[in-house]
Amino acid sequence: MASLNTLFYLGVCLSAGILTSADENLPKVQNVRWVSVDFTTVLHWTTTTSDYRYTVMYTGNEDFWSESFHCHQMSETACDLSTDLTMNSTYNVQIKTVPVPEDDLEYDDELDKFPHSYSPPFNPFKDTNISAVNFTVQAVDERRVNVTITEPLSGVHKGDKQLSLRDIFKSELKYKISYYKFGSTGKRDIISDSSTAEVSELNAGQSYCFMVAVLIHTRPKSTQLGAWSAQKCLPGDEMSLGAWVGAVVVLLTFVVVVAMVTVLCCKCCRQKNPSQSSTPI
Numbered sequence: 001m002a003s004l005n006t007l008f009y010l011g012v013c014l015s016a017g018i019l020t021s022a023d024e025n026l027p028k029v030q031n032v033r034w035v036s037v038d039f040t041t042v043l044h045w046t047t048t049t050s051d052y053r054y055t056v057m058y059t060g061n062e063d064f065w066s067e068s069f070h071c072h073q074m075s076e077t078a079c080d081l082s083t084d085l086t087m088n089s090t091y092n093v094q095i096k097t098v099p100v101p102e103d104d105l106e107y108d109d110e111l112d113k114f115p116h117s118y119s120p121p122f123n124p125f126k127d128t129n130i131s132a133v134n135f136t137v138q139a140v141d142e143r144r145v146n147v148t149i150t151e152p153l154s155g156v157h158k159g160d161k162q163l164s165l166r167d168i169f170k171s172e173l174k175y176k177i178s179y180y181k182f183g184s185t186g187k188r189d190i191i192s193d194s195s196t197a198e199v200s201e202l203n204a205g206q207s208y209c210f211m212v213a214v215l216i217h218t219r220p221k222s223t224q225l226g227a228w229s230a231q232k233c234l235p236g237d238e239m240s241l242g243a244w245v246g247a248v249v250v251l252l253t254f255v256v257v258v259a260m261v262t263v264l265c266c267k268c269c270r271q272k273n274p275s276q277s278s279t280p281i
């Protein structure tokens with residue numbers, strides 16, 4: 001049966017002509033994979049030879065394929081599709097292997113006859129990774145701090161404006177703030193709708209550490225949470241300065257007390273000694 005199929009396809013190839021069979025021998029690209037952070041989305045692939053060029057085509061929910069303008073008969077093995085994949089839909093991409101163009105020859109009319117590999121499906125709204133955010137912590141009083149998060153930007157531009165993740169996810173974008181008492185393992189979390197949040201009911205005089213990550217509940221579990229930021233602790237440097245001042249005050253007090261005790265003792269001694277020394281020998 002298999003050999004019958006082979007014979008059949010061999011027959012088809014032969015009858016279709018030698019040119020077509022040569023095109024079908026172009027190697028397909030391999031290991032097609034996405035790398036996407038904050039909507040900057042790059043498709044990577046590998047190839048065994050550098051003898052060919054690649055043309056990238058994509059489709060969202062449409063029933064046609066669009067060509068990516070900047071990934072056209074290219075020799076690189078990566079294509080930045082950030083400006084092409086802008087909708088909240090699942091995209092499929094094909095990478096066509098085409099011959100190196102000679103004399104500005106374009107293959108657009110005959111793209112169908114070149115072999116292609118497919119990417120895994122990709123939806124930037126669901127699948128792009130979200131990077132760590134930047135934030136500051138400020139003490140409000142002994143038991144409350146303010147956490148202020150820098151609104152994270154995306155790799156998407158609309159006209160001149162670089163869109164923030166808030167512009168894209170709107171009210172779906174939240175922040176998870178995780179904090180713990182310095183030196184303890186118990187963590188507590190709060191979810192904030194906005195980029196400024198107050199954390200209250202802290203123990204006065206205790207040091208706390210904070211971390212922040214973007215949280216989008218409407219995304220799949222594996223991408224709901226962005227990368228965690230580096231932690232920031234409060235009181236930070238002010239505390240160690242305070243501790244130093246405290247230590248110096250304690251030391252000074254100790255010195256003063258020792259000095260006073262010494263002085264008092266000497267007075268006592270002198271009051272006793274004159275009576276002794278006044279005794280004639």
Ligand SMILES: *[C@@H]1O[C@H](CO)[C@@H](O)[C@H](O)[C@H]1NC(C)=O
Pocket residue numbers: 034035036037127128129
């Ligand atoms: C997102 O990050 C994870 C973990 O680092 C990685 O395995 C995955 O490939 C990344 N996805 C994209 C689309 O970059």
Ligand SMILES: *[C@@H]1O[C@H](CO)[C@@H](O)[C@H](O)[C@H]1NC(C)=O
Pocket residue numbers: 134135
């Ligand atoms: C975070 O913000 C601080 C203060 O605004 C700044 O000095 C620092 O460079 C920022 N870090 C990052 C990774 O953006």
Ligand SMILES: *[C@@H]1O[C@H](CO)[C@@H](O)[C@H](O)[C@H]1NC(C)=O
Pocket residue numbers: 138139140146196197198
């Ligand atoms: C803390 O945040 C609140 C509201 O978010 C604001 O009114 C207040 O001024 C902030 N305090 C400090 C010390 O930043």
Ligand SMILES: *[C@@H]1O[C@H](CO)[C@@H](O)[C@H](O)[C@H]1NC(C)=O
Pocket residue numbers: 088125168169170172218
């Ligand atoms: C993207 O589409 C999904 C499914 O329709 C929807 O649940 C989600 O809210 C959309 N996200 C954004 C940011 O538009």
